[in-house]
Amino acid sequence: MSENLFGQIRIFVLVELTSLYPDIPTDVLARVEVTPTREAAHGDMATNAALVAAKPTGKSPREIAAALALALAERPEIAKAEQAGPGFVNITLAPAILLAQIPVILQAQEQYGSSKIGNVRRVNVEYVSANPTGPLHVGHCRGAVVGDALANLLAKAGFDVTKEYYINDAGAQVIALAWSVYWRYLQALGTTLKEGEFAEAAPTGLQYPGDYLIPVGAALAQDHGAALAGPGCSIAESALWLNVVRDAAIAAMMDLVREDLAALGVYHDIFTSEAALVAAGGVEHALATLSANDLLYEGVLEPPKGKTPEDWEPREQTLFKSTAFGDDIDRPVKKSDGSNTYFANDIAYHADKLTRGFTSLIDVWGADHGGYVKRMKAAVKAMAGARDASLDVVLCQIVRVMKDGVPMKMSKRAGTFVELRELIDAVGADTVRFIMLTRKSDAQMEFDLDAAVAQTRENPVFYVQYAHARCRSVLRAAAGLSALPEPDDLSSLDAAEELALIRRLISWPRAIEAAAEAHEPHRIAFFLYDLAGDFHALWNRGRENAALRFLQEERPVETAARLALVAATATVLRSGLAVLGVTPAEEMRG
RNA sequence: GCACCCGUAGCUCAAUUGGAUAGAGCACCAGACUACGAAUCUGGGGGCUAGGGGUUCGAGUCCCUUCGGGUGCGCCA
Numbered sequence: 001m002s003e004n005l006f007g008q009i010r011i012f013v014l015v016e017l018t019s020l021y022p023d024i025p026t027d028v029l030a031r032v033e034v035t036p037t038r039e040a041a042h043g044d045m046a047t048n049a050a051l052v053a054a055k056p057t058g059k060s061p062r063e064i065a066a067a068l069a070l071a072l073a074e075r076p077e078i079a080k081a082e083q084a085g086p087g088f089v090n091i092t093l094a095p096a097i098l099l100a101q102i103p104v105i106l107q108a109q110e111q112y113g114s115s116k117i118g119n120v121r122r123v124n125v126e127y128v129s130a131n132p133t134g135p136l137h138v139g140h141c142r143g144a145v146v147g148d149a150l151a152n153l154l155a156k157a158g159f160d161v162t163k164e165y166y167i168n169d170a171g172a173q174v175i176a177l178a179w180s181v182y183w184r185y186l187q188a189l190g191t192t193l194k195e196g197e198f199a200e201a202a203p204t205g206l207q208y209p210g211d212y213l214i215p216v217g218a219a220l221a222q223d224h225g226a227a228l229a230g231p232g233c234s235i236a237e238s239a240l241w242l243n244v245v246r247d248a249a250i251a252a253m254m255d256l257v258r259e260d261l262a263a264l265g266v267y268h269d270i271f272t273s274e275a276a277l278v279a280a281g282g283v284e285h286a287l288a289t290l291s292a293n294d295l296l297y298e299g300v301l302e303p304p305k306g307k308t309p310e311d312w313e314p315r316e317q318t319l320f321k322s323t324a325f326g327d328d329i330d331r332p333v334k335k336s337d338g339s340n341t342y343f344a345n346d347i348a349y350h351a352d353k354l355t356r357g358f359t360s361l362i363d364v365w366g367a368d369h370g371g372y373v374k375r376m377k378a379a380v381k382a383m384a385g386a387r388d389a390s391l392d393v394v395l396c397q398i399v400r401v402m403k404d405g406v407p408m409k410m411s412k413r414a415g416t417f418v419e420l421r422e423l424i425d426a427v428g429a430d431t432v433r434f435i436m437l438t439r440k441s442d443a444q445m446e447f448d449l450d451a452a453v454a455q456t457r458e459n460p461v462f463y464v465q466y467a468h469a470r471c472r473s474v475l476r477a478a479a480g481l482s483a484l485p486e487p488d489d490l491s492s493l494d495a496a497e498e499l500a501l502i503r504r505l506i507s508w509p510r511a512i513e514a515a516a517e518a519h520e521p522h523r524i525a526f527f528l529y530d531l532a533g534d535f536h537a538l539w540n541r542g543r544e545n546a547a548l549r550f551l552q553e554e555r556p557v558e559t560a561a562r563l564a565l566v567a568a569t570a571t572v573l574r575s576g577l578a579v580l581g582v583t584p585a586e587e588m589r590g
Numbered sequence: 591g592c593a594c595c596c597g598u599a600g601c602u603c604a605a606u607u608g609g610a611u612a613g614a615g616c617a618c619c620a621g622a623c624u625a626c627g628a629a630u631c632u633g634g635g636g637g638c639u640a641g642g643g644g645u646u647c648g649a650g651u652c653c654c655u656u657c658g659g660g661u662g663c664g665c666c667a
Contacts, residue, residue: 329592335665
């Protein structure tokens with residue numbers, strides 16, 4: 001039997017269906033599904049085959065379902081098949097088929113659930129990509145976790161995944177950063193300038209006043225002495241120092257970012273520099289490609305209706321014909337002074353990813369960039385040309401951190417923002433990661449600090465960790481029993497709770513595939529929560545009745561079977577936690 | 591004005607990509623404990639899925655529309 005039982009049974013369904021009705025078109029057959037049932041009373045699996053086949057065959061769904069059920073029931077792997085509802089066929093597997101999956105899981109270990117649907121297709125997942133102007137703050141956290149888990153998920157589904165970080169080190173913000181670092185440098189030298197005077201004199205002002213730049217300025221003073229300063233520690237011509245200070249600042253900030261990501265367990269395969277891309281002529285190359293395809297023109301944009309900026313005046317700019325690829329208006333690639341827009345750089349960057357051989361691009365962005373999705377997709381289509389390549393953007397809505405029932409204020413001004421590091425230190429990386437994945441990414445969420453540290457069921461991390469710890473506890477205790485037989489005979493596993501747990505376990509490969517196709521890693525968190533619930537329910541049988549506990553010294557065959565189920569549960573829990581990047585707990589003690 | 595996201599139990603959120611009687615947790619009510627086999631469990635109440643129309647065997651899910659919330663809309667990245 002295949003590792004994925006649903007796929008196997010689906011083949012049976014298709015064979016019997018086409019045998020009964022040979023003329024069903026293949027596009028209809030493609031819509032035939034075999035899915036887990038919501039209720040145990042509906043058996044192990046259900047198929048919609050009769051419903052989708054009704055129209056092409058001209059028969060009623062119930063009639064087809066009845067015939068299909070009859071045919072399927074002949075299969076030795078299927079214990080029962082019956083027509084139900086409007087035309088479903090509910091399938092109950094032969095117990096041996098269900099139980100046979102337990103050794104499959106134990107053999108595969110954490111590889112269980114790994115899929116080949118990705119077909120080694122090269123996927124690039126770009127996430128975080130925060131401006132290198134300071135430590136990560138909580139606003140970056142969700143994207144970091146979602147992107148990382150999504151990349152893990154796709155890898156498990158058989159894609160060839162690269163995790164990428166785009167360093168925005170070419171724009172005005174890093175110039176402002178350089179000026180802010182320069183202030184710390186002058187301070188380290190003992191300048192008599194007041195902060196207000198410096199902010200007045202700097203063309204960018206003092207945009208990043210946080211303390212975290214002090215050591216960067218000090219290091220520059222250490223390395224360069226007063227060579228970057230004017231007479232008497234005054235502000236020197238920027239030509240003298242700006243590049244040096246900017247490069248040092250970016251390097252220092254990226255070190256900070258990497259430390260923060262490491263604390264969260266996030267590791268990128270590659271960091272790509274915007275500045276390097278620009279310096280290599282990537283933008284000119286990309287624009288030339290667009291121009292060669294007649295996708296650029298000089299034009300004047302209309303002001304947004306109902307909200308015309310006060311200083312609006314019509315200006316001619318170079319525009320990309322993104323409307324040819326589904327965008328609402330054409331988008332500028334050059335500012336009116338002729339310099340490139342950020343969008344132009346981003347086009348070049350995505351083209352670069354395509355050039356590097358990725359056919360599937362995924363960007364994880366904050367929701368405030370939602371208005372940017374259409375144009376970027378349009379640009380990727382345009383740059384891909386005849387190549388089969390696509391971009392999907394996963395938007396992450398904002399997270400409100402709640403404390404004592406009220407949202408915590410977060411402000412980047414004056415360096416008072418809540419840093420990611422503080423959140424990790426407060427609740428732990430595992431908890432941050434898991435909770436960030438308990439919501440669909442495009443829905444706003446509240447991160448309840450009180451619930452996150454709670455050791456109760458309302459904390460989903462705890463609940464799942466506890467299930468794994470309980471599994472491990474039983475397996476440890478089993479080591480103290482006298483020798484048990486090999487778990488060859490699993491037929492004693494027939495309680496409703498045991499079968500429910502097994503059903504959940506065998507749906508793990510399917511859960512991986514569905515979540516990967518939808519680019520929705522949060523589904524894995526919910527799967528694990530449900531799986532933990534199934535296991536806790538089984539565990540609870542033993543509280544009322546000691547004969548139902550896992551370890552029964554006098555009944556070694558049953559005990560061995562139960563232990564196999566416990567070990568399989570622990571395996572799938574670990575397999576899922578690995579996708580989320582959460583550590584499985586061996587025990588829950590302090 | 592336009593685009594995108596969202597609207598599900600009192601609260602925070604799910605719903606196997608269009609499937610069967612819309613589910614969990616918290617809170618509330620009624621029960622069970624000297625703690626890693628009670629950091630938990632059992633039972634109960636609670637819903638016109640924001641409103642209206644449409645598509646079809648079938649809609650929380652897809653289309654249209656109204657209302658309400660969020661994010662954006664040339665020289666920030």
